[in-house]
Every structure is written in structure tokens, then in C-alpha cells.
Amino acid sequence: MSTIQITINGTSQSLDVPPMKRLLDVLREDAHLTGTKEGCGEGECGACAVLMNGELVNSCLVPALHADGASVCTIEGVAPSAAAEGEPAHLHPIQQCFFENGGAQCGICTPGMILATHHLLDKYPNPTLEQIKEGLAGNLCRCTGYMRIFESVQKAAQALTTIST
């Protein structure tokens, strides 16, 4: 067992975990945040994607020790008032746009997809379709054929630009 210090969704915590335990399992089992999903366990599908120190990573490929000292944002930390008690009052504009535009069907890829979108829009506030396609190419979705997701991302980009201007 190793003790790691990790900030998850803004809260710093100290966890005793096996050093090679996957960050995915640390989040789900130790931090009890089950919004991060396992799809393939080999870094191919992006269902387990989270932001670690602002970078998009597949948490199934990150050993716990590697996350020591890191700041991690999971789907539970995306909505503005994501506090411990119950549901947050408002969705983040990215979540709202996925919700309104058919960006989520079965919902299992959605947490990873929303974090990938978050990362993409941090990098390119007004992404082209090509940038969106490339930015989300590490996140597989079997339901939508991606078209509604592209639309959700475009709408989210507009919404976020409107907010920030």
C-alpha cells in the first residue's frame, strides 16, 4: 500500500492504495465516484477519461502512484455547484448542450466525452469540425454516430463563448 495525496474535483484527500491500482479504480472504489466508466480497460475507448492536471487521460492506464500530487477532475466535478450533497442545481453548458442536442444516448461514453469536450474547448474555444473530430477521436461512442455529439460540442462552444464575452 502507498499513501497518495490527490485532489479530486477540488477536494484534497489522502488515500491508501496499492501503488499500481488503476486511477479508474481509485476513483470508483476509493473515492466512490462512479461517474467515470470502464469500457475497455486498455486506453482505447475513452469511457474512463478524466482531466489530470488539466490534461485528458484515460484513467484505466494511470497507476495510482502516478496520480500522487495530481489534481483530477471527473464528471462529478464538471457541473458548477457539484457539492457532496445531492444533485447540483445547474448543468455546465457542455452538459446542457449534450442534454439538449441528443449528445447522450445510452450515456456510458458521456462522462468521458464531456471531459474530452471540456479539454477540447479549453484548447480551442471555437473549434472547427475537424478539430472536434480529432479532439474526440479517442472517445468511442457506439450509439450516436457522433453527429449529435459534434452538434452538442458546437453549441457548447457558442454557449461558452457567449458567457465569456
Added chain:
Amino acid sequence: MPEPPSLIGASPLRKEGRAKVLGAARYIDDIELPGMWHGATVRSTIARGRIRSITFSDEIDWSEYAIVRPSDIPGENVIVHLIKDHPCLADGFVNHPEEPILLIAHPSKAALLRAKAAIRIEYDPLPGVFTIEESEAAVESGDAERIMWEPNEAAGSATFGSANCFRQYQLYSGEAKETEAGLAKAFEEAAFIVEGEYSTGAQEQLYIENNGVIAECFRDEHGNIESLCVQGSMQCPYYLVHALTVVFNLPEDKCRVIQVETGGAFGGKEDFPSVIGSHAALLAMKCGHPVKIVYDRAEDMAGTTKRHPSRTRHRTALSKDGMLLGAEIEVALDGGAYTTLSPTVLSRATLHAPGPYRWPFLRVRSKAMATNIPPHGAFRGFGAPQALFGIERHMDRVAKVVGLTPEELRRRNFLRTGDVTVTGQKLHEAFDMNAMLTRVLKEHGYHEKLARFAEENKTSPIKRGVGFAAFLHGAGFTGSGERRLNSEVVLRVDKATAGQPARVCVLVSSTEFGQGTNTILSQVAAHTLGIAYDDVYLAKIDTAVVPNSGPTVASRTAMIVGKLVERASLKLLETLRTYSALPETCDRDTFFAATERYFAEHETLRTSVRYEPQAPVFWDDQLYRGEAYPGFAWAIYVAEVAVDMNTYQATCTRFDALQEVGRVLHPVLAKGQIEGGVAQGIGYAIYERCEWKEGRMMNNQMTNYIMPTSADLPEIHVHFEEVPSVHGPGGAKGIGELPMDGPGPAILNAIENATGVSFHSIPLLPEDIFERFTSLGHLHGGSEDIDATVDRDTEVEAPEVTV
């Protein structure tokens, strides 16, 4: 008061969408029960043989584990689907790789891997059959050693099957003898006879959430099994109830099944949950704790069902002006090692094999062969994509031989409103394939591209082309299926309570797994009752609570279950008119006021309806004739492709999907359904290949089984024609499976247009294109190098012109 806007055709927010975008939706692996153990499956490492011995290594303290063997099964050692040939656990004999042999459970998931590795199974291997052809050859050569499946009285297959063959059908376009005579004459008089053979590969459903369940077993004070409860990721909770009653010899009401949020299914969670659900329940029985089994990706891909591989042969007679005179079609499916759903998949394949055309005389012979491969099962389209790939590739071949464009050949032969199909079904409801073809070719820019690409391809190393496929898809269960299902829907009005205003609850077993069941059924109820979308919700799918509205399959939820919800809503209004003076024209306020008056005198307010055909729907199982489906969706899909002659990669660069699916209930969801299906269809055509070795899938990982990513797909343009149908609520028809049918043939037709070479098999990967071109002796051939009439795979008889 102004009329409230119609909810049919509106796009209200997905009912469970908020929880999904928050990451708060709870899927099976997100659920823990107190004292829960984890289960694992010990599987066969060979394709076929006798189990000689099973040894448990003494490195492991086995007293910590629960172990389930076939002898522990309290009822029958069978997973019941249509018949009973599929063991729950292999008992002394295995018939496919990855066949479950033992089950083990332990409080720690991590302890299972080590334990599985410490169980050694020895076999006396027997030869297997791994393709349709090998299975046929064993029968034809009388090779008894390779007959791996026989019909069996006890299993219920005696009347249907034969050696290595689960089921056969024969479809005639009329009375059998007359049709045979008509066919003989058609082929005698034909100006052209065109033959072709087409094949399709297995396809993995690849839902992003693997199969998983949690089971509990409850005992009475004497220690006898009292009841079971299984919750999990699934499409058809009542299928699992049925399976559990057989494995545990318990009555239905003691086998409770709950569907939790399901992360994609596509048919892959239709029949398979009966297996994993029974397994987890057996482990729960054995260890006395709740048991969770969630497969990892490798186990899910190697061990669970896939789309049936197929081979379709066409022999077609045509007049000199390109009118279809007759056809003989043979469809063969690879069913895998046990019957599972193969007979119904085969039936849908048989009924879709003739495509959307007029056939004066036609015969389809079809069969599902047994092989030593994990059983193939349901996957969106359910036999139709395979059969339609055959006919729609064949029509392009026919056009070439006859000397017509693919467009003109189809225009001359399309079914029209009022026609009678080959099963004798009169097409009462209006549709117009010719008008649809005109519209979608224009939307796509087909004609302009045909001309432009022909010119550009002369000098470009990237060959571009366009192609299309025309097809139909039957919505609802095949033939007499809906009558047999006798589905039930209940509506219940919940009284207002302190924190919650009065609401209407829809009780169905129709599950949500992304397609939008919760949303569209709420829309239908709210629309019919004249109340708000938010006034309606769906009951949690728990077989202790909801009636059996049938399985969530076969494009039946919107049309069949939706119609039941509509009828139950009308019945509820009628009840309120009779007992609570609900005015003839009512709105939300008068509706809920009437329910309050009703509750003043009654405890509960519920209505229930059962399936009734909305028009004469009669099917004769013996003759295999009648109304094959309550309703058909009609579609034409157009693909543009680019084939890079340096890498031999074919890419789909634009896609247009036009369909007539009755009234569109929810445009956003409907588009999402079509786009998602088209994406799966593009994967089926040019990306996704299952690599088999002795019946085992070798690429059972997402890294080497390639499904399309966001970077691989073209713009998918979705177009609807809306002709209201009598069969569905608000005029809707089924939509879910349809988009899987068209991309395969449309893309391969486009690849032929681009390269001048005709391919007859999917998936078509760069190595296949490379091999074909190198075998033609044109390593870096431009299109002018390729003789468009060269055709190595199948024989085209030279046109014979009669006097």
C-alpha cells in the same frame, strides 16, 4: 384556451438525460450490495471435445470460494431461448471455445483471476466445423465425426432441425407447385440470367458497457430457495425471468428481474443476459451472498453473441427490358454452436431477401447452420442486413448485365402501393420508392458526382464513387410473433402527495438503452391524454411491478408498444369520462381535476390494454405466408466513397439516408437513431472484422477490432418522408434497426463505381482491396487499367437473348 403544441414531432428532453450528462446515472457496475461477492466464469479453451478431467490446484484455499458445477443446478441445465439445446454449463462436453464450464465466486474480485488460473481442465478434443461451408460439407460427405448438432426431441428441435442445421425455411411467392412451374418458365424465357454470391462477416455489438448483472437468492426458514432477484444491463427482462424459471425450477413470480441503466445493447443484451443472469443467480444460491458478474471487454467480446455471418446466392431471370421475371435465392447463416435465436434471425433474413421489388415468381430457401463458434445472436437488423446486402449488391450486378443504370433497373421493378409482396401481403399504406429515389439522389448530388468522378478518376490516385441501396424493414415481430407475445401495457395515475403533484406512470417492460424508450412513450401518453410531458414518467423496469409489454427488440417499441400506450391513454380518458365527468374536450387542468374526483371515490386508477392488430395481420406459420410484418419502413441510402489506390483504404466521404418511417415522434432522437445505425453500418462494411481461429475470436479487444471513431465517419445527412401509419401511435412506424441495412450495399456499390471492380463480401478492408487488385495484376492500377467487366468471384452468365 389555446391548443397546447403537439408533443408528437416535438423533441422534449430525454427523460433520463440529466442523470446521464451528470455522470449520476447508475449502471450495474456502479451498484454495490451489502456483503456482495464477485463471480467469474471458467470457460473452455478448445472448440469441441469431451471434458476428461477438472483439477483444482491445491495452491488455492478453495473453501473461500463458491463453486458451481452442472450438478448444482436445481432445475434444468439449459438456457432456454426458443428451444432447449443450450446448456447453462457444459456438462462433460464442450461445443465451442469460451463455453462456460464452471462458475466461481469470492468476496474479492482480485482473488478470482488467480483462482481461475488454478483450475485445470483436460479435454479429449474432437474435430470441429467453423464455417457454413465446413458445416455443410460434413453433412454432404456424411462425415459423422463433424456432425456437431442433431435435432433432439427433448430439446424441442425435432420438428425443425436436421444434422448441423438448426432450421430451414422455404418461401414461395405463391402456391409451391405453381411457383416452381412459373420459375421454370421464367428462366426458360429470360433474356438475361444473372447469378451472384454475397457474404457478410460476424459483427460485434460493441456496446461500450459490457454485460453485467447482480443476483440475489432468498431462502425460506427451511433453507429452501424461495425466490431470486437479478438486476442488470439488459433489453428483455422477461426473457431472463423465463430462463431463471427453467434453471431453478421456480414459478415466474419467484424470479424477479430488474433492468438498471443500460450502456448500449443493439441486440447484444437481448438473449445473452439469460446466460450471465442465470450464472450469477446460481453463484448467489451457492454462496448465500449477492453476486455480481461484470465481464471485462476481452471476455465480453470472446464469449458473447455477435451478428450471424451469412452467404446469399441469387439467380435472377429478367426480360430484355430489365423487368424481373423470377428469382431463386438461397440464404445461409452461421448460427454458432447452439440454436439460441437463429431461427427467428433466419426468418427475418428470409423475408427481407427479396428486397423492395416486384417478383412474379420467387423462391427463397434458407437455413441456419451449426458451427463450433460461440452462438451468434441478436444484433440490430437481425438477419435483414445480411439478406439486404445480398439483394442490393446483386441489383447493381444485374443492372450492369442488363445494360441499365442501377437507378433505372430499380425504378422499373420497385414495389408500389397496393402491390402484393411475395408472402401475399397487400401493401395498403402509401409509399413511393421512385419519388424517394429522385429526392435522395438530388439531395446527395448523385448525378453530378457520377459525371464528375468519372472524369477526375482518370488522373487521380484517389478513386471516388457513388452508390446507393434501396430497402425495406419490417417493424415488429415477424409473422404471428406479435399475436403470440400478447403484450400488455398499464397506465396508472399517481395521486398528488406532499412533495409531488399528480402524475401518470407508464408501466411497461420496454427498456431504455439509449434509443429513447422513456422519452417517446412519455410523449405518446402525454400527447394522447392532453397533459404535459413532465406529467408522465416510466415505472422502473422491475418484473414484480411492470407487465410484460414484450421484448425491446425488432423495431417494435415505438410502433407496437407506443400504440398500446396510446390505446391505454384513450381508455383512461374514457374511464374518466364515464366515472368522473371528464369533458369531451379536455386539457391538463380538467384531466387532473377529473382524476381527483375519481380518487374521491376509488383507491386506484389504472388502465390496461393488450395487443390487437390495427389492421388485418394474419400469418400462416405452416405455409410461411401472410402478413409478414404489421408495417414496413422504406429507405434509400446513398454513399460517396474514396478509395486511395496507394493505401487501398476505402473511406465513406458523405452519406445520405432517406427513410419513410411514418410520423417521426421525436426528430432529435430519430436522427440520432439513424446516424448511429448508419455509423454501425459503415463499420460493418469497411472497418469491423472478427478474426477467427478454430472458432475463437482472436481480436477480442477494442485495440484490434476497429469500430469507427469520430475521425472515420463522414457527414451523415438524415432525411425523412412522413406518411402516417395506422399501426403506430400518432402514425409512427419502427425505426431502430432500419439504418443498419443500407450502408453495407450502398458503400460497396459506390466502391464498384469508384474502382470499376465489384466486391461481394463485407467487411471490405484495405487488405482485401489490395489482394483483389494485385490478383488482377494491377498493382497501381488507375481506373482505366481495370476492366469493369472482370469478375472473378462469381459467374455471370452471358446474356442470352430470346427470340
